[in-house]
Each structure stands twice: as structure tokens, then as C-alpha cells.
């Protein structure tokens with residue numbers, strides 16, 4: 611009989627992030643298909659009451675909490691101690707957690723402390739004939755596996771964006787507090803502040819409908835023999851602002867900075883899509899001035915509808931990588947698109 615624990619941390623304002631609701635959805639679906647299983651929720655944060663009540667209508671039988679100022683910030687020592695205490699209090703055999711950066715660095719260590727196992731980047735959880743299996747991708751999203759484990763507790767880090775968030779409503783949840791005795795050493799690391807780009811400089815938007823990808827062509831010499839980097843910058847930023855798209859890039863373009871060439875200053879390696887970059891999830895993607903080579907397009911695995919604009923009719927996009935390829939000058943196309951968006 612499995613005891614499934616959804617393990618989540620609150621955000622700074624005490625709410626639950628979408629990724630936590632996604633983990634809850636995966637766990638609740640698993641619970642429904644596993645006869646006799648129990649669903650429990652464990653929350654960590656300064657105060658978890660509001661978060662627990664916000665999901666009170668979910669099928670969880672019980673809520674546990676580890677609370678206090680020590681558990682507000684992301685810190686390995688306190689997060690691992692809290693997660694370990696919650697797993698023990700719930701006597702969890704399966705732990706379903708959102709793979710946020712905060713949890714991703716803690717969960718394998720917690721599995722080690724509990725004598726269990728952790729699987730990361732889980733994109734699907736199911737039960738067939740009473741046996742739990744998880745899905746995960748390998749070799750840069752080229753192969754998908756379905757795997758099972760007998761070891762318990764089994765900790766699953768659910769990739770954000772891979773599940774529908776649970777839409778269970780609010781109510782009043784009773785939270786059973788779990789005490790954690792922290793050694794002074796666990797408080798050694800302190801967060802002194804947060805440094806982040808200004809809201810309008812934040813170009814990576816995982817929740818955007820559209821991924822807009824820029825390739826090296828934007829900085830290459832054009833038909834007139836000149837480069838037009840300032841114009842490219844204006845067109846790209848104008849489109850991002852109007853469409854609220856997330857900005858991705860080919861490796862060649864983000865590498866240019868290191869090669870001392872004219873660059874688009876708002877791009878960094880964090881924007882890179884592909885084999886050595888990210889594999890984001892968006893409903894649609896539009897590639898511009900990019901050749902669509904395999905090491906790049908492998909990062910498009912989870913993009914729904916794919917379109918590309920390239921001058922080259924023989925580029926990778928034309929060879930089965932895109933649903934629609936516009937063989938056209940992206941400077942002209944995007945100028946017109948921006949005009950249309952402005953009206």
C-alpha cells in the first residue's frame with residue numbers, strides 16, 4: 611500500500627507556485643489509480659496555512675507542515691532537515707515534489723538520508739496493475755523511458771511545465787506541525803538579498819505561449835553587405851514586448867559575445883536552446899535567422915507548433931524540423947509583424 615506525499619515549499623508570499631500544483635496534480639492522479647493508496651501533503655515555509663488552505667479541496671487525507679523563519683529561504687541544511695522530517699512524519703513511500711531549483715538540489719540528499727532513491731526530471735507518473743512507473747527523457751530528450759523501482763521511499767522530482775496544474779479549490783485545511791531540531795551549523799548560510807534582472811529585462815518566460823528564437827543570422831552581413839545589429843535589437847525586443855514571448859537563441863548567437871563580435875546585449879547562455887542548452891515547453895515556437903541544425907532543434911522537443919523564418923530554403927527547418935518554413939528575410943517579416951501587433 612503506497613503512501614504518497616506531495617512535498618512543496620511556499621513562495622515568499624506564502625502562496626504555492628504553479629509547479630507545486632503540477633506535482634499535486636501528478637500525485638492526485640497517481641493516488642486515484644492506486645487502490646488503497648493514501649495521499650498526504652507536506653509543506654515547508656515561514657507559514658504554510660494559507661498554502662494548505664488554498665488546496666484544501668484536493669483529495670489529500672492530511673497536511674503536515676514545517677514552519678518558521680528558518681524555513682523561509684532556500685538553504686540546503688534546513689530544507690533537507692525539513693523534508694526528511696516530513697517524509698518520516700508521513701511515513702511516505704512515494705514522494706512527489708516539484709523540481710524547482712530549491713528542491714532539485716535537496717531531494718537526492720534526502721533520499722540518501724532515508725535510505726530511498728530519487729529520480730529527477732520526471733515528466734510522467736502512472737500506475738498500471740498496481741505498479742508505479744515514471745517517465746523521463748534521456749540523451750538530451752531524444753529517448754523517453756518508462757521505469758519502475760522497488761526501493762522505498764521513492765522521491766520523484768517532477769519537471770515544471772510537464773503536468774497540468776491541479777485546479778482543486780480552496781477551503782480550510784488543518785495542518786499538523788512537525789518539529790525539526792536544527793543544529794546551529796544548519797543556519798550558517800544566510801541569504802543577504804536577491805539580485806535579479808529588472809522585470810522588463812527578464813526575457814526567459816517559461817509560462818509564455820510562444821518561444822521566439824534568434825539565430826546568428828541577425829548579426830550577419832545582409833544583402834547590402836552590412837550588418838544591422840541595432841535594427842535587429844529593436845525588432846527582437848519590440849516583438850518580445852508586444853507578444854510577451856520567451857526569448858531563446860541558437861548557440862552560435864550567444865557564443866558571439868565571447869568571440870568579440872557585435873552582439874545582442876540582452877542574450878546570454880541562459881537563452882540557449884538545444885543539445886547543450888535548454889529544452890523548454892511552449893505551445894508554439896518561431897525561429898528566426900537560425901539554420902535549424904540538429905544540435906539546436908533537439909531542444910525543440912517539447913514545442914508544439916514550430917515555424918521558422920530563414921533565407922535558406924535548404925536549412926534544417928525545411929528538412930522536417932518545422933511545420934512551416936517561411937523562406938524570407940526575417941528583418942522584413944518581423945518589421946511587418948511588429949507593425950501588425952502595434953495595431
Ligand SMILES: Cc1cc2nc3c(=O)[nH]c(=O)nc-3n(C[C@H](O)[C@H](O)[C@H](O)COP(=O)(O)OP(=O)(O)OC[C@H]3O[C@@H](n4cnc5c(N)ncnc54)[C@H](O)[C@@H]3O)c2cc1C
Pocket residue numbers: 824825826827828830832859860861862863882883884885886887888898899900901902903904905906909919920921922925938939940941
Ligand atoms: C556538441 C555540440 C553541441 C551543440 N549544442 C548546441 C545547442 O545547444 N544549441 C544550438 O543552437 N547549437 C548547438 N550547437 C551548434 C549547432 O550545430 C549550430 O552550429 C548552431 O545552432 C548554428 O546556429 P545558427 O543557426 O544561429 O547560425 P548559422 O548556422 O550561422 O545560421 C544562420 C542562419 O541565418 C539565416 N539568415 C541570415 N540572415 C537572415 C535574414 N535576414 N533572414 C532570415 N534568415 C537569415 C542564414 O540563411 C542561416 O541559415 C552544438 C554543436 C555541437 C558540436
